[in-house]
Amino acid sequence: MLLSMPSHPADPTLQARLLSTLLANLEGMVYRCRLDAHWTMEFVSEGCFALTGYTEEDLLFNSRVSYDQITHPDDRQHVRDTILEAVQNNRRFDIEYRIVRADGSIRHVWERGTNISHDTWDILEGFIQDVTERKQADEALREAERRYRSIFENAIEGIYQSTPNDGYLAVNPALARMYGYDSPQELISTLRDIDNQVYVDPQRRLEFKRLMSKHGVVTNFESRVHRRNGEVIWISENARSVYNNDGTLLFFEGTVEAITERKLHEAEIQFQATHDALTGLPNRTLLYDRMQQAVLHSERYGKLTAIAFLDLDQFKFINDSLGHQVGDELLKITAQRLTSCLRESDTVARQGGDEFVLLLTDQPNEEAITHTMQRVLHEVSQPWKANDLEFQITCSIGLTLCPDDGRDAETLLKNADSAMYKAKELGRNNFQYFSAEMNSSVTDRLELLNRLRQAITNEDFVLHYQPKVSLASHQIIGAEALVRWNSAHSGMVSPASFIPLAEETGLIIPLGEWVLRTACRQNRAWQDAGYPPIPISVNLSPRQLARGDIVEMVERILTETGLEAQYLELEITESVMTTDVEKSFALLTRLRSLGVKISLDDFGTGYSSLSYLKRFPVDTLKIDQSFVRDIATDQDSAAIVKAIISLGRNLNLTVLAEGIETEDQFQFLLANGCDEGQGYLMSKPVPNKNFVDLLTQ
Numbered sequence: 001m002l003l004s005m006p007s008h009p010a011d012p013t014l015q016a017r018l019l020s021t022l023l024a025n026l027e028g029m030v031y032r033c034r035l036d037a038h039w040t041m042e043f044v045s046e047g048c049f050a051l052t053g054y055t056e057e058d059l060l061f062n063s064r065v066s067y068d069q070i071t072h073p074d075d076r077q078h079v080r081d082t083i084l085e086a087v088q089n090n091r092r093f094d095i096e097y098r099i100v101r102a103d104g105s106i107r108h109v110w111e112r113g114t115n116i117s118h119d120t121w122d123i124l125e126g127f128i129q130d131v132t133e134r135k136q137a138d139e140a141l142r143e144a145e146r147r148y149r150s151i152f153e154n155a156i157e158g159i160y161q162s163t164p165n166d167g168y169l170a171v172n173p174a175l176a177r178m179y180g181y182d183s184p185q186e187l188i189s190t191l192r193d194i195d196n197q198v199y200v201d202p203q204r205r206l207e208f209k210r211l212m213s214k215h216g217v218v219t220n221f222e223s224r225v226h227r228r229n230g231e232v233i234w235i236s237e238n239a240r241s242v243y244n245n246d247g248t249l250l251f252f253e254g255t256v257e258a259i260t261e262r263k264l265h266e267a268e269i270q271f272q273a274t275h276d277a278l279t280g281l282p283n284r285t286l287l288y289d290r291m292q293q294a295v296l297h298s299e300r301y302g303k304l305t306a307i308a309f310l311d312l313d314q315f316k317f318i319n320d321s322l323g324h325q326v327g328d329e330l331l332k333i334t335a336q337r338l339t340s341c342l343r344e345s346d347t348v349a350r351q352g353g354d355e356f357v358l359l360l361t362d363q364p365n366e367e368a369i370t371h372t373m374q375r376v377l378h379e380v381s382q383p384w385k386a387n388d389l390e391f392q393i394t395c396s397i398g399l400t401l402c403p404d405d406g407r408d409a410e411t412l413l414k415n416a417d418s419a420m421y422k423a424k425e426l427g428r429n430n431f432q433y434f435s436a437e438m439n440s441s442v443t444d445r446l447e448l449l450n451r452l453r454q455a456i457t458n459e460d461f462v463l464h465y466q467p468k469v470s471l472a473s474h475q476i477i478g479a480e481a482l483v484r485w486n487s488a489h490s491g492m493v494s495p496a497s498f499i500p501l502a503e504e505t506g507l508i509i510p511l512g513e514w515v516l517r518t519a520c521r522q523n524r525a526w527q528d529a530g531y532p533p534i535p536i537s538v539n540l541s542p543r544q545l546a547r548g549d550i551v552e553m554v555e556r557i558l559t560e561t562g563l564e565a566q567y568l569e570l571e572i573t574e575s576v577m578t579t580d581v582e583k584s585f586a587l588l589t590r591l592r593s594l595g596v597k598i599s600l601d602d603f604g605t606g607y608s609s610l611s612y613l614k615r616f617p618v619d620t621l622k623i624d625q626s627f628v629r630d631i632a633t634d635q636d637s638a639a640i641v642k643a644i645i646s647l648g649r650n651l652n653l654t655v656l657a658e659g660i661e662t663e664d665q666f667q668f669l670l671a672n673g674c675d676e677g678q679g680y681l682m683s684k685p686v687p688n689k690n691f692v693d694l695l696t697q
């Protein structure tokens, strides 16, 4: 700038003016002082006042104050030592220290000077500048650095700088700990290949780098990484790319949060949302999902998928009579058995209650499915133990095939459900493939259920009575009450077509009570009319027995109708006895103590243990009609009938054969010592008015 001035720079006037301008405008003070105890000032520039708060006159020759006094007392010695040392070594000095201004405020100054030889004194010349702002800025910067370092060192989250190829540039202790290293240095020196050493799935690292190069940033990027000891943990990263001025990538920097616990928790919640709590099997939600995938797979690759809808036979009875704990145990065992029958790639799901669904994918043909279903039936029907007792349960299965029977989960399940009902109708413990006609039978069933409900409300039922006779004397010694539905829609409906439905739906409870009351009332009416007193038999369904209040109900009805207990016989099926022996024993004992008789119906078809039978409070064994039907033609049936008669004798029980239709059967039974009989040969079940005719004969 000086060179561009128009006047010659050597001009002394110009030089003096320039110097004066310079001195006046300098931010700081130019000085000349003696090297004495006061730093006696011989010259100070105009900046003196701005720097110290003292005027030039105040300071020159220590007239009001010396520069030594202005120097902060704590820094005086240091200033002196530094300057003297520089002077001795003939060097320039350069020093920072504090001064106390006229107003008492403390400022940081920077001084640079040099020793000028003089005849009388050593003279110093130099420049002093207020650097308080810069010092404060430096201090603030240092403080910020300290703070950031502390955050970096003490953060709970991992913090890192890394490059796409060279590993980590810097990591904090938290990241080292997270990854299982003793120190950041150890981590940095060990993990030189992040792609392969850190990420469990290398694709995830590629995705990280792809996002970084596309967006320059990733947020909540979740991955699984290896710890030093091989353990795998989940992390979530937030990171950004850092570039230099010409846009070259310098490094990535980011934070890492360990989220394994959260992931496990999420997985747990996800599991609970998609699995059944009792059995641990996939629930309906997951099943639908898998079914949808299976349908797509079937359609795309032309593969056969089978859906099996499985319902446990008589589960409700077991649950009601043995208690929910045993019921739950049975469901768990069933879940395990079903799983053991299928491949890993198949699905066993619990649909709810005692219903399970099996999803079999990639089936080669129907034969393979049939084979699997046979195994399922076999496995489910294996005996199991609860409360030290052995039980057995079977199941009914409906099957649909995709794509033949449906191309969506709902249709396939609905059709499998229809097929399952068909399996139930066909006597349970079997499986049925869906056919189009089955849907109409489901609709029929629903319609029947509605009408049955209505009939129970309206009491649209009548009882027919079938005589029981003494085989030796041909005398009527009792009667069995059998219900008929007098339907306006279909005429007289056989119980075979509505009792199973009533049992399944619980309608048997009100219906059974009506039958018991009507039968007792009728028997009392016969006695009141002067007919010889006989016991009347009433069938009790397992569902009624499981209710728990059956004894009270029988007692109440006997009181209501005025029938003496000895004229009521309750027929229970053999299966009741085998389900929960102790409970059945207690129940029958209480019923027996009322004075009513107990008869074991359909005897020979169940699995009664003979030792139980001996203890049981039973009066009569009713030989099932399936054996009686074949006694003349089938040696096995004849042998069974003989064995039952002999068993009854030995246990002091009355033996009655049901379903006697021919004279041959009658004679066989008589000859083999059977006490009583019942069957079309003597009479079909008949309405009351016909039955009294039989009584008078």
Ligand SMILES: Nc1nc2c(ncn2[C@@H]2O[C@H](COP(=O)(O)O[C@H]3[C@@H](O)[C@H](n4cnc5c(=O)[nH]c(N)nc54)O[C@@H]3COP(=O)(O)O)[C@@H](O)[C@H]2O)c(=O)[nH]1
Pocket: 466, 480, 481, 482, 483, 494, 495, 496, 499, 512, 515, 539, 540, 541, 601, 602, 625, 658, 659, 660, 661, 678, 679, 680, 681, 685
């Ligand atoms: N829980 C209740 N169950 C009941 C009640 N009423 C009937 N039932 C049960 O329904 C099933 C069918 O009964 P039904 O059509 O009345 O058949 C009974 C007889 O008619 C029939 N029987 C009698 N003798 C012969 C014969 O010589 N041949 C032949 N083919 N059938 C004959 O047997 C049925 C009686 O069976 P059972 O009860 O085992 O003695 C049936 O299971 C009834 O139990 C009811 O009120 N409650």
